[in-house]
Amino acid sequence: MARFIGVEEIEALAVGAAVLGTGGGGDPYLGKIMAQEAIKEFGPVTLLDPSEVPADALVVPVAMMGAPTVFVEKIPNGDEALHSLRRLEDYLGKKAFAVMPMECGGLNSTIPFVVAARAGLPIVDADGMGRAFPELQMETFSVYGVSGTPMVITDERGNWTLLNTVDNAMMEYIARGVAVRMGGVGHIAEYPMTGDEMRRTSILQTVTLAIELGKAVLESSKKKVSPLIAMEEALIKSDYGKPIILFEAKITDVDRTTAEGFAKGTVNLEGINGSEGHEFRVDFQNENLIAYKGDQVLATVPDLITFIDLETFKPLTTETLRYGFRVACLAIPTPPIMRTEEALKVWGPKYFGYDLPFIPVEKLNEGMIVNGK
Amino acid sequence: MANNMYKIGVDVGGTNTDAVVLDQYDQVISAIKSPTTSDVQSGIFNSIKKVLDLSEVNVKDIAYVSLGTTHATNAIIRRKDLSKVAIVRICLPAGKGVLPMAGWDESLVQAIGGKSFLIHGGFEYDGRPLSDELLNYEECLEIFKEVREEGYDSIAVSSIFSPAKDLHEKEFARLAHEYLGEDFPVTLSSEIGSLGLLERENSAILNASVVAVAKKAANGLVEALEHLGITSKVFFAQNDGTLMSLEHAIKYPVLTIGSGPTNSTRGAAYLSNLKDCIVADIGGTSTDVGILVNGFPRQSALAVEVGGVLTNFRMPDLISIGLGGGSIVTVAGDDIKIGPDSVGYQIKEKAICFGGEILTATDIAVAAGVAEIDDPSCDPTRLNSLDPSLVTKAMDKIEKMVLEACEKIKTSPDPLPIVLVGGGSVIMPAESKSVELIKPEHFGCANALGAAIADASGEVDGLWPMEDKTREEIIQTAKALAIEKAISMGAKQDTTQIVDLEAVPLSYLPGNVLRVKAKAAGALQL
Numbered sequence: 001m002a003r004f005i006g007v008e009e010i011e012a013l014a015v016g017a018a019v020l021g022t023g024g025g026g027d028p029y030l031g032k033i034m035a036q037e038a039i040k041e042f043g044p045v046t047l048l049d050p051s052e053v054p055a056d057a058l059v060v061p062v063a064m065m066g067a068p069t070v071f072v073e074k075i076p077n078g079d080e081a082l083h084s085l086r087r088l089e090d091y092l093g094k095k096a097f098a099v100m101p102m103e104c105g106g107l108n109s110t111i112p113f114v115v116a117a118r119a120g121l122p123i124v125d126a127d128g129m130g131r132a133f134p135e136l137q138m139e140t141f142s143v144y145g146v147s148g149t150p151m152v153i154t155d156e157r158g159n160w161t162l163l164n165t166v167d168n169a170m171m172e173y174i175a176r177g178v179a180v181r182m183g184g185v186g187h188i189a190e191y192p193m194t195g196d197e198m199r200r201t202s203i204l205q206t207v208t209l210a211i212e213l214g215k216a217v218l219e220s221s222k223k224k225v226s227p228l229i230a231m232e233e234a235l236i237k238s239d240y241g242k243p244i245i246l247f248e249a250k251i252t253d254v255d256r257t258t259a260e261g262f263a264k265g266t267v268n269l270e271g272i273n274g275s276e277g278h279e280f281r282v283d284f285q286n287e288n289l290i291a292y293k294g295d296q297v298l299a300t301v302p303d304l305i306t307f308i309d310l311e312t313f314k315p316l317t318t319e320t321l322r323y324g325f326r327v328a329c330l331a332i333p334t335p336p337i338m339r340t341e342e343a344l345k346v347w348g349p350k351y352f353g354y355d356l357p358f359i360p361v362e363k364l365n366e367g368m369i370v371n372g373k
Numbered sequence: 374m375a376n377n378m379y380k381i382g383v384d385v386g387g388t389n390t391d392a393v394v395l396d397q398y399d400q401v402i403s404a405i406k407s408p409t410t411s412d413v414q415s416g417i418f419n420s421i422k423k424v425l426d427l428s429e430v431n432v433k434d435i436a437y438v439s440l441g442t443t444h445a446t447n448a449i450i451r452r453k454d455l456s457k458v459a460i461v462r463i464c465l466p467a468g469k470g471v472l473p474m475a476g477w478d479e480s481l482v483q484a485i486g487g488k489s490f491l492i493h494g495g496f497e498y499d500g501r502p503l504s505d506e507l508l509n510y511e512e513c514l515e516i517f518k519e520v521r522e523e524g525y526d527s528i529a530v531s532s533i534f535s536p537a538k539d540l541h542e543k544e545f546a547r548l549a550h551e552y553l554g555e556d557f558p559v560t561l562s563s564e565i566g567s568l569g570l571l572e573r574e575n576s577a578i579l580n581a582s583v584v585a586v587a588k589k590a591a592n593g594l595v596e597a598l599e600h601l602g603i604t605s606k607v608f609f610a611q612n613d614g615t616l617m618s619l620e621h622a623i624k625y626p627v628l629t630i631g632s633g634p635t636n637s638t639r640g641a642a643y644l645s646n647l648k649d650c651i652v653a654d655i656g657g658t659s660t661d662v663g664i665l666v667n668g669f670p671r672q673s674a675l676a677v678e679v680g681g682v683l684t685n686f687r688m689p690d691l692i693s694i695g696l697g698g699g700s701i702v703t704v705a706g707d708d709i710k711i712g713p714d715s716v717g718y719q720i721k722e723k724a725i726c727f728g729g730e731i732l733t734a735t736d737i738a739v740a741a742g743v744a745e746i747d748d749p750s751c752d753p754t755r756l757n758s759l760d761p762s763l764v765t766k767a768m769d770k771i772e773k774m775v776l777e778a779c780e781k782i783k784t785s786p787d788p789l790p791i792v793l794v795g796g797g798s799v800i801m802p803a804e805s806k807s808v809e810l811i812k813p814e815h816f817g818c819a820n821a822l823g824a825a826i827a828d829a830s831g832e833v834d835g836l837w838p839m840e841d842k843t844r845e846e847i848i849q850t851a852k853a854l855a856i857e858k859a860i861s862m863g864a865k866q867d868t869t870q871i872v873d874l875e876a877v878p879l880s881y882l883p884g885n886v887l888r889v890k891a892k893a894a895g896a897l898q899l
Contacts, residue, residue: 024880030571034470067879069836069888070498072569074533078470114470156467157503183497184879184886252786256877286880324781 002052002122004044007036009211010113015314016214017109019231019330020206022304023318024287025106025132026068034078035110038117045113046122048098050204053195057097059124060085062115062189063108065136065153065175070184071107076156080187082115083160084152088189091150091162100124100198102139102190104206105132105287111187126202128191130240130338131304133347134286136175137168141191143343144201151175151190155182203335209238220313227313228330241333244365246291246298248273248310249280251325267307267321269329282307282329284318289352291329299361300349302339304332331361379430381603382825383417384441384610384636385409390416391821392424397436399643399826403428404818413444414590418597425601432602436899440594441610441636441824445626448586449680452484455582456526456558460487461516462574463494463532463541467503473574478681485582488523490516494541495533498836498886503533508544517552529581531562531574537835539563558584564625565686567834567890572685579679580627587626591619606899608863610823612688614639614669615830615894618863630679631688636823638663638670638689641792643826644813650790651779654819655797657699658715662692662778664789667872669894692778698797699724700734702767709767711737711774726751732759734800737767744799771800776808794819830872830894831858836879837887847887848876855893869895 005013014032017025039045053059062081064071089095099119101112104127116123128139142148148168153175154160161178165171171190179186193201216230231243249269256265264285271278281292288305291298299305307316310326337343339360349356378397383390390409394402405424410416417440425432448454460473473489474482492512493504520528528549532541539561546559560581566573595607609622612631622629634654641652648668654661664671670689677688695713699720703710716723716731723729725736727750738744740756741764779791790809793801794816803812815822833854837847852871859869873892 026880030471033475033571037471037475067886069568069879072571074495074497074503075464075468075570076470077467158466183499183501183503323786324783326781 002046002048005039005047005113005123006044007039010035010039010110012211012214012218013109013207014214015217016210016212017105018315018317019213019217019306020109020130020210020304021105021132021315021317022287022306023284023316024134025103025108026071027317028107028110030072030075031107031110031114034076035113035117038078038114042117042120045116047207048122048124050124050126050199050202053098053124053198055194055196057195058092058094058192059098059100059195059198060088060096060189060192061102061128061141062099062112062187063102064111064185064187066179066182066185068107074156074183074185076185076187078114079118080154080156081111081189082118083158084154084187084189085115085119087152087154087160087162088150088192091152092192096121097195098122098124100202101127101207103127103129103132104203104210105129108132109207109210123207124198125207126198126204127206128202130203130206130334131302132287136172136190138347139191140203140337140343141193141201142168143340143346146191146193146197146201148190150192151188153178153182153186153188155186203239203337205238209234209240217313217315227308235332239335239337241362244331244361246305246329246331246365247271247275247278247280247293248326248328249275251321251323251327253323254321265318269327272326280329285352286318288318290349290354290356291331297356297359298364299331300354300356300358301352302334302344302347302358303361304334306330306332331365333360333362379428379435380825381421381424381435381438382821382823383420383438384633384820384824385413385417385443386633386820390420391818392420393818393821393825394424394428394430395822395825401815401818401822402430404815404821406817413442414593414597417594418600421598422601435603435605437606437608437897438598438603439608439610439616439824439827441632441820442590442629443633444590444629445583445587446630446679448583449579452480454586455484456585457486457524458578458581459516459520459525459528460489460574460578461528461530461545462489462491463508463530463545464570465491465493465504467495468533468570471571473578475571476683481680481682485578487578488525492516495535496538496541498534498537499838500538508541508548510548513545513548514552517549520553527558527560527581527584529560529562529574529577531570531577533570534836535561535563536567536573536833558624560584560625565627567685568836568888569685572683575682576627576684576686579682579684580625583626584624588623591623595619608827608897610636610827612686613672613830614689614823614827616827616863616897617829621862627679627686630686631677632824633820634661634663634691635670635689636827637661637794637820638665638823639827640819640821640823641794641813642668643822644794644815644819645790645792645811647790647792650792651782652792652794653775653779653798653801654795655775655793655801656697656795657717657720657797658695658697660694660696660775660778660797662694662775662782663689664782669872690782692782694774694778696734696771696774698733698735698800702732702734702737704763709763709770711767711770721748721750725755726753728752728755734771737764737771738800740764741768743768743802746799768802772802772805775801776805779808828894829859829862829864829897830892831855831860831862831864832890832892833858834890835888837889839887844876844887848874848889848891851889851891852893855891859893859895863898864893864895865898866895869893
């Protein structure tokens with residue numbers, strides 16, 4: 001059922017998006033304020049269930065791409081992604097029925113709300129990553145055969161370009177270069193598709209999930225109780241699996257490599273609260289990728305690995321991790337659509353340079369599914 | 374400084390105004406505490422007078438006075454005497470998506486009476502202009518006209534990527550002074566904060582709103598010092614543990630916000646003669662634990678709120694726990710609870726050892742023989758009826774609470790000594806089995822001491838593309854800029870060095886863009 005998303009839901013969405021952001025995806029703070037301001041000015045946004053979109057209706061994911069650090073300095077005008085959408089509509093000769101997020105983790109969970117509020121369009125409750133990923137071809141739309149182009153990218157000055165590429169990997173490669181020349185950030189409309197294609201290739205009800213997860217975290221920080229039970233309830237209703245606390249531990253070292261232009265590194269941890277005497281490790285590359293207990297693999301990408309601060313119960317981004325933080329390492333099994341053979345080629349451990357097979361986190365931790373603790 | 378050999382440090386806290394006199398070797402000659410007054414100034418006057426009398430130092434031999442104050446914070450929190458601010462964002466054709474003061478508390482917006490102007494200018498991360506190389510003068514003139522007609526007291530100006538390139542902010546300020554007068558207060562965001570336009574702009578607006586209050590306070594202070602016959606230089610403590618000149622403090626008073634905890638950390642380090650240590654400042658109600666790295670408090674990575682406004686001030690990274698000398702101890706079966714409730718500064722009426730009826734952390738420490746209280750109204754025999762096993766358990770708990778907070782703030786697993794300061798540190802033993810504890814002499818006046826011994830500093834934060842420069846070259850450029858800034862802030866050239874450096878590539882952006890933050894500091898040029 002369609003419902004309205006107002007300022008308060010956006011507050012929760014931003015927190016939930018940080019949980020689904022698995023340590024990356026950019027801090028949703030400025031995006032949150034932009035969405036809230038747009039809603040205050042133009043009114044609440046209609047969130048449509050995927051089932052409510054007509055079969056042939058045009059659905060367009062909108063987003064920002066580039067460096068979040070630039071985004072928070074060179075504040076956008078708020079109409080760039082809408083401009084991309086309009087130019088894409090011109091090219092296709094068809095009006096969009098609705099927009100949607102391409103990514104439900106991090107900053108990009110909020111951008112479609114800025115567009116939707118301004119354009120008076122509804123948002124579809126679904127996305128193409130189910131978490132945060134660094135590249136545009138890493139979307140379920142792409143995996144299941146939707147072309148990312150025609151795509152439009154616009155900057156704050158009004159420069160824009162339309163891209164048509166032979167495949168989605170080339171779209172990512174060329175668009176990334178354009179974003180650099182645009183000053184580090186570009187605002188995009190991509191993967192135009194029909195209602196039927198959207199239902200076939202998306203991860204469903206992820207906006208609702210992010211809002212529910214955010215509410216769970218905000219409630220628990222207020223009451224100082226674990227958010228896990230409320231999170232579990234929200235996740236069970238979705239296509240994701242039951243969350244697992246892999247371990248509770250104290251960060252003993254954060255090793256950040258500064259090579260290759262990636263925010264790459266490793267977090268080393270020492271067990272606490274029942275995991276005493278064990279050493280843990282999480283590798284990240286913008287997002288958290290692999291969690292280990294000693295040499296044993298506990299979870300791998302694309303399953304979600306997120307650190308939750310044990311004091312505030314809020315999700316932590318990789319940039320804020322430091323020695324001494326006491327954290328719970330939360331793993332969330334990704335939906336089946338993210339785990340097929342063709343999907344794992346795009347975002348399995350091998351894509352990120354690990355000689356590891358993908359084994360679902362619930363299998364890796366069979367018998368240790370715990371709740372609350 | 375042949376004849377001018379002494380320094381005075383003053384720290385204005387919520388309860389006490391502390392003052393110290395140091396000799397040329399930074400040895401403490403005298404130290405006092407006197408109550409903070411509601412007008413602040415008379416409290417400062419009293420404490421300086423007292424500490425000077427006690428030291429028997431001739432006022433002619435004072436090299437400088439440095440102050441840690443709370444004027445700016447109080448004005449913002451109380452929404453009192455704030456200036457009417459014109460807010461200028463140099464950003465077009467970008468920057469319209471979130472307007473200035475978005476998310477602010479309505480009462481503060483009212484108190485500032487702020488109006489926003491967006492004009493063309495600003496730069497990309499790589500230094501290319503967003504609009505033109507030059508500002509649009511007509512747009513500026515229109516603002517000045519309105520400022521004059523509408524009676525704005527102060528301007529806050531921010532431009533995109535100004536921490537890396539402040540050209541447009543500086544040009545705007547130059548024009549403003551030409552049209553509105555040399556003395557018209559203009560706050561430049563690049564002087565205040567790092568990357569993140571909204572937070573930096575917020576900080577600039579807050580600053581612009583308190584310049585009048587700060588100027589009045591500073592003038593009053595100079596007058597008070599003249600009354601005492603002190604005509605030496607005056608410096609103000611900043612929240613990053615360094616000093617700024619009186620002239621700079623009048624222009625950028627918000628930089629004093631949060632200087633208290635920084636000063637105590639620096640003071641503790643000095644008293645213990647350490648450059649790398651953990652400092653636990655134990656007061657009556659709470660304990661602030663900070664960490665000193667290479668002589669400076671490590672700064673928080675998280676955004677800091679002042680008066681409900683998100684800022685990007687350079688605040689020290691602190692962990693606060695609700696444990697202090699006045700913390701109330703409650704026992705329920707085997708469970709002992711200490712804090713967060715406290716009798717606060719009423720300890721001399723409420724604590725059992727002082728004849729009161731509430732069991733406090735101080736009582737536990739006195740009963741355990743850890744605290745020796747030099748006050749005739751304190752009688753340890755009043756605690757004779759306490760169960761010794763309770764005292765042992767409660768002492769263990771106090772120690773555990775402090776040590777856990779200390780463990781949490783550490784940046785590496787290597788052991789670090791812990792320095793205990795603050796009036797409430799009597800509740801901690803001077804030794805521990807697991808870590809090195811240091812309780813230095815004069816632990817009560819670490820704040821004022823920290824203000825007196827501080828250096829001057831300069832900081833840069835910018836993004837550099839690595840297309841035509843190597844990583845090493847970029848870092849060298851940033852270091853040179855930081856040193857230049859420190860010298861312009863009053864540091865002596867030959868003592869100035871880089872104290873902090875961070876170089877991280879940007880995430881999600883190819884082409885290897887490096888974000889470099891560098892900070893330099895050096896002894897004051899007198």
